[in-house]
Amino acid sequence: MTHSLFRLATVAAAAIVGMVGVGQAQAAATIINPAGTVALGVNDAGHLNTSVGNVATVGDTGVAWKFPDGSWRDATSPGCLCEGWGVAVNHATQGNASVDNGGIVNITVDSFTSTATTATSSVHLTSLPGLSVLQEYAPSATVPGNLYNDHVTITNSTGGSVSNVQYSRVMDWDVPPTEFSEFVTINGVTTTTDLVFSNDNGFCSPNPLSLTTGGCSEISSGTTNVNFFKAGVADHGAAFVFDFGSLADGASKSFDIVYGAAANEADALAVVSAASLELYSLGYSRSPTDGLANVNSPVFVFGFVGVGGTPVIPGVPEPSSLALLGLGLLGLAARRRRKA
Numbered sequence: 001m002t003h004s005l006f007r008l009a010t011v012a013a014a015a016i017v018g019m020v021g022v023g024q025a026q027a028a029a030t031i032i033n034p035a036g037t038v039a040l041g042v043n044d045a046g047h048l049n050t051s052v053g054n055v056a057t058v059g060d061t062g063v064a065w066k067f068p069d070g071s072w073r074d075a076t077s078p079g080c081l082c083e084g085w086g087v088a089v090n091h092a093t094q095g096n097a098s099v100d101n102g103g104i105v106n107i108t109v110d111s112f113t114s115t116a117t118t119a120t121s122s123v124h125l126t127s128l129p130g131l132s133v134l135q136e137y138a139p140s141a142t143v144p145g146n147l148y149n150d151h152v153t154i155t156n157s158t159g160g161s162v163s164n165v166q167y168s169r170v171m172d173w174d175v176p177p178t179e180f181s182e183f184v185t186i187n188g189v190t191t192t193t194d195l196v197f198s199n200d201n202g203f204c205s206p207n208p209l210s211l212t213t214g215g216c217s218e219i220s221s222g223t224t225n226v227n228f229f230k231a232g233v234a235d236h237g238a239a240f241v242f243d244f245g246s247l248a249d250g251a252s253k254s255f256d257i258v259y260g261a262a263a264n265e266a267d268a269l270a271v272v273s274a275a276s277l278e279l280y281s282l283g284y285s286r287s288p289t290d291g292l293a294n295v296n297s298p299v300f301v302f303g304f305v306g307v308g309g310t311p312v313i314p315g316v317p318e319p320s321s322l323a324l325l326g327l328g329l330l331g332l333a334a335r336r337r338r339k340a
Contacts, residue, residue, distance in 0.1 A: 130158030172202030194308030202237020278309030
């Protein structure tokens with residue numbers, strides 16, 4: 001599919017809408033860290049990608065990094081606003097939120113507030129009001145110049161215990177400047193005990209029940225439920241499902257998701273280590289000269305803390321079988337892209 005250029009026509013109007021007073025409730029917000037290097041576009045149900053207050057020069061704002069030339073480039077919004085999340089309990093009741101991958105399903109928004117640098121979303125399952133999800137976005141305390149932190153709290157106030165509390169997060173990498181042709185890494189899979197599903201398909205519905213029952217096939221071969229490094233080149237992303245077990249009435253489960261970028265691969269790996277990420281994905285652009293991962297351009301980061309793993313201190317592994325995997329998949333974007 002071609003880029004979603006029709007969205008750019010709304011940027012000026014969206015920027016005006018985004019100028020709502022600090023702290024006031026609104027349907028979405030673009031927040032920027034104090035260093036002025038990372039921006040997130042957060043919707044009221046806690047999922048990313050919005051035109052409200054957009055800073056990105058291509059697409060809307062999802063996860064944007066300020067490039068050396070001063071332009072903001074986004075790595076999740078071009079072509080498909082597919083970043084989203086879902087929650088499920090008892091292997092039966094679920095809700096999910098994504099702009100382009102199914103919209104809002106069985107989720108009721110209780111509140112959404114934002115400042116220039118933070119955003120907070122509180123929702124509950126429409127069919128099970130006592131199951132709530134709070135997501136608090138703020139610059140990372142450990143790497144504030146590179147990462148945003150989403151502190152997620154799932155609370156059970158249903159009057160009884162719930163089992164198989166699952167949370168999913170799905171995102172489509174579109175890494176600039178070669179959107180739709182990127183290399184992707186996922187690491188920490190084998191050491192993250194709460195993880196029950198992962199692969200490189202960022203176009204799947206964030207419904208946890210669908211993801212764990214065969215509803216999300218991999219894009220690059222050999223990327224399901226394993227670590228892999230620089231798979232590509234393809235139009236792909238990352239999909240994760242966690243199962244936190246049972247949650248007693250009145251109990252909560254909290255963990256953290258991080259989003260951001262660094263100037264190059266070495267800096268991105270240093271950020272992963274500094275943030276003590278237990279599970280992470282890296283998105284690389286394609287090198288314009290040899291078609292391999294461009295390690296000297298900005299590398300985007302997506303990861304988790306508090307999900308049953310141990311901090312992954314990454315080296316720079318690049319098995320040749322995956323570094324070259326998918327070089328014949330350049331046409332895959334055309335088959336999978338669709339306009340919102």
